Amino acid sequence: MALTLDVSGWADDPNTLGAYASARPGRYEARDLLAQPIADKLFFAGEAVAGPYAALCSGAYYSGQAQAKAVIKALGS
Structure with missing residues (x-):
């Protein structure tokens, strides 16, 4: 069985340039603030706000699921 590896062009993508989220030392709590929705209309998900x-x-993945549930609740469905 041959091993296959799926990769993306993340490091060369002009929209990301290989970036990922990090908090400055002592500012980890800023992630919690970023995770809060704005006026129940703008929701943030992703690894940066994943606790x-x-x-x-x-x-x-987990933050996306949580925010999807929050959107459904905000819509009243």
Whole structure:
């Protein structure tokens, strides 16, 4: 069985340039502030706002799920 590896052009993408989220030393709590919706109309998700899963793909996934639920609640559905 051959091993296959899927990768993206993340490092060369002009929209990301290989960037990822990081907090300045002593400013980790800023992630919690960023995770708060604005007027129940603008919601943020991703690894940057994933609490203990920050900087992980799983964090992006889990925060996306949580924010999707928050959007549904805000819409009253």
